[in-house]
Amino acid sequence: MSDQVAYAPGGPFERELRLLGDVKGKRVLELGCGTGANAVALAQQGAVVIGIDTSDARLATARERGDGAEVRVDWHHGDLADLAFLRADSIDLVVSISTLSEVDDIARVFRQVERVLKPNAPFVCSYDHPMALCIDANGTLTRSPFDRGPVEVNRAGGSALVYVRTLADVFTDLHRAGLRVDTLLEPRTSGARIPSTVVWRARTDGA
Numbered sequence: 389m390s391d392q393v394a395y396a397p398g399g400p401f402e403r404e405l406r407l408l409g410d411v412k413g414k415r416v417l418e419l420g421c422g423t424g425a426n427a428v429a430l431a432q433q434g435a436v437v438i439g440i441d442t443s444d445a446r447l448a449t450a451r452e453r454g455d456g457a458e459v460r461v462d463w464h465h466g467d468l469a470d471l472a473f474l475r476a477d478s479i480d481l482v483v484s485i486s487t488l489s490e491v492d493d494i495a496r497v498f499r500q501v502e503r504v505l506k507p508n509a510p511f512v513c514s515y516d517h518p519m520a521l522c523i524d525a526n527g528t529l530t531r532s533p534f535d536r537g538p539v540e541v542n543r544a545g546g547s548a549l550v551y552v553r554t555l556a557d558v559f560t561d562l563h564r565a566g567l568r569v570d571t572l573l574e575p576r577t578s579g580a581r582i583p584s585t586v587v588w589r590a591r592t593d594g595a
């Protein structure tokens with residue numbers, strides 16, 4: 389479905405994981421919005437969406453996608469941790485899909501997410517599972533999950549540098565930023581021997 393958020397290319401989808409809840413009328417920020425598929429899907433569900441990405445080319449495609457779907461999204465070009473244009477406690481939901489593994493200093497991103505989220509509001513993110521980055525297509529372990537990288541991977545017809553982090557690393561950085569984890573998922577895709585994606589939901593401390 390075109391109006392469903394996908395947590396990785398080909399799924400899983402929000403209709404399966406049910407992490408976002410009803411977004412109608414909510415102010416939603418997507419970090420790493422890419423070519424806009426998820427931002428547009430959220431806007432089609434009635435959310436007031438802000439999308440930020442580091443690539444002008446991807447944002448150009450995202451704008452075309454939004455225009456074609458006849459929805460409004462506030463697109464921004466910039467670093468994912470550069471959220472000074474947003475007031476503190478002004479966002480109802482932050483989403484980041486398949487992007488954070490490309491960020492070196494995710495602790496800085498998490499601190500900014502905590503700043504802009506309203507009290508008890510959720511932050512939902514997915515990224516490359518650390519084990520998937522350590523095993524080749526034949527299932528052979530080619531690097532240690534304790535080797536942080538970066539490692540080059542194929543992505544969307546091109547290449548990207550991604551950083552390998554243990555789940556404990558991410559949990560610790562979320563906690564230190566004031567984000568409390570309530571959900572951690574390692575969804576299984578068809579035919580996969582190991583999870584390829586990890587999905588988190590964390591919340592700011594309630595007032």
